[in-house]
Every structure is written in C-alpha cells, then in structure tokens.
Amino acid sequence: MKYSRLLGAFATALTLLAFIPLSANATDDVLRVGTDATFPPMEFIKDGQRTGFDVELIEALGKQMNKKVEWIDIGFKGLIPGLISKRFDVAASAIYMTDERRKVVDFTDSYFRGGLAVLVLKDDKTINSPADLVAGKKVSAQVGTKSIAYLQEHYPGVKVVEVEKNQAMFDLLTINRVNAAVTGRPAAAEFARVEPRVRVLDEGLTTELYGFAMRKGDTDLAVQMNAALQTLRGNGEYAALSEKWFGAQE
Incomplete structure (x- = not known):
C-alpha cells in the first residue's frame, strides 16, 4: 500500500512518543483541544467563530468535566504529531479510529458513525x-x-x-x-x-467510527471524557446536538 504521506506522519508521531512521558494529562481546569476547522458540519468557522458538531460536543464535554476548553487550530496532518508533542491534550477533528492511528494515540469511546x-x-x-x-x-x-x-x-x-x-x-x-x-x-x-x-453517491466506500484522540496512556483523561460522553447521551444533550447538525441521526 502506498502509505508514504500517512505513514510519514505516524513515523514522526512515534519518534515524538519516545521522548514524552506517558503520564502527561490536561491541567485541572483547562482542556486544550486541537482541530482543523475546515470540515463542516463537524468543525468549521462561521462569522469568525468555531462551530459544528465536534466543537459543540467538546464544549459540552468540557462543561461536564468542569474544564474550560482552549482551542488550537492546526492542519489535519499535524493533529497527531501536535497531540503527542503536547501542543494540546485532545484532537477533535472528525478523526477515524483506525488501527494505524491506535498505534500512536488512544481514543475515547466512539461518538459518531460515518465513513x-x-x-x-x-x-x-x-x-x-x-x-x-x-x-x-x-x-x-x-x-x-x-x-x-x-x-x-x-x-x-x-x-x-x-x-x-x-x-x-x-x-x-x-x-x-x-x-x-x-x-x-x-x-x-x-x-x-x-x-x-x-x-x-448512495453507495459509500467505508463505514468508520469517529473518536477524540489523546496521548497514549492518558487514561485519567479518557475516563473523564468517556464518563462525560455517557452523561450527555443519558441527559439528552447528545441527541439534541445530533438533531441540530444531522437531523437526529447518529
């Protein structure tokens, strides 16, 4: 397979991973989130402000976790290297939970099915x-x-x-x-x-699961985010966001 560009990013990420402690976590009151806000309706800029399903979901998760969300804009191919080099704590940009990416980052539970x-x-x-x-x-x-x-x-x-x-x-x-x-x-x-x-086209190429990416071993943050996501699913906030952006389909 001709993975040269994609695997190049993973190789860079693996190199960075070797020099970063696995215990790194978000600060107590701030959640730094990297995104490429060029992918409506998931994340994009409207009237000078970030918006979209991912953006509003992350903001809702941050509220549940008692954390202020701080956004960092970055091109999509820089998300994983930027995450591992500690530019931010979470990457939220309609990221597929692929086996290749799981080699260098961890993911939350899936929050959306696409392809x-x-x-x-x-x-x-x-x-x-x-x-x-x-x-x-x-x-x-x-x-x-x-x-x-x-x-x-x-x-x-x-x-x-x-x-x-x-x-x-x-x-x-x-x-x-x-x-x-x-x-x-x-x-x-x-x-x-x-x-x-x-x-x-009616016929798609693949079926994929989206997840929010975190550094390998950042289990405390993963537990917090998964718990917050479960709360949003249970209290109706997730369903409301889904209906707003996709017509109530997950």
Missing part, C-alpha cells in the same frame, strides 16, 4: 457507484486522511489529487478539474446541501 463517501457533479453520468472510479479518473482528497491511502489501495487506477484543505478538494470538483472527491459522508452531504451542482 468515506464519493462526491461527483450532478451532470456527470459516468460515475454512478464507486465501481465507476476506473483508470483515468481524477479524484481529489485531503492530505493526512484515510481517503488517500484507501484510494491508492482499492482504486489504483485513479489519479489521486492531494489537497491541504477540504474546501480545495470541493473546489477542484466544481470547476471540473477532477471527476470526484472523496471525504467523510457528513462533510460530503453538507457540501451537496449548499452546492446544487454536486451529488453524493
């Missing part, structure tokens, strides 16, 4: 299912995400066009520079909602 989806132009009748991603097709995907490695392994004939930001991936599709874009289904559905020229 990779394919976006195409509505008037493109040549791509109606993932099976139509054949040799010669160009597909945009964001660096540091599972999308790139998945496409390279399962669709080796397509040309993967790597971009730094989610919006750039969408822009390439709308100006017809690529034939498709692959990203998480929540972001794909949100973009299709506001951009009438595109559609999301």
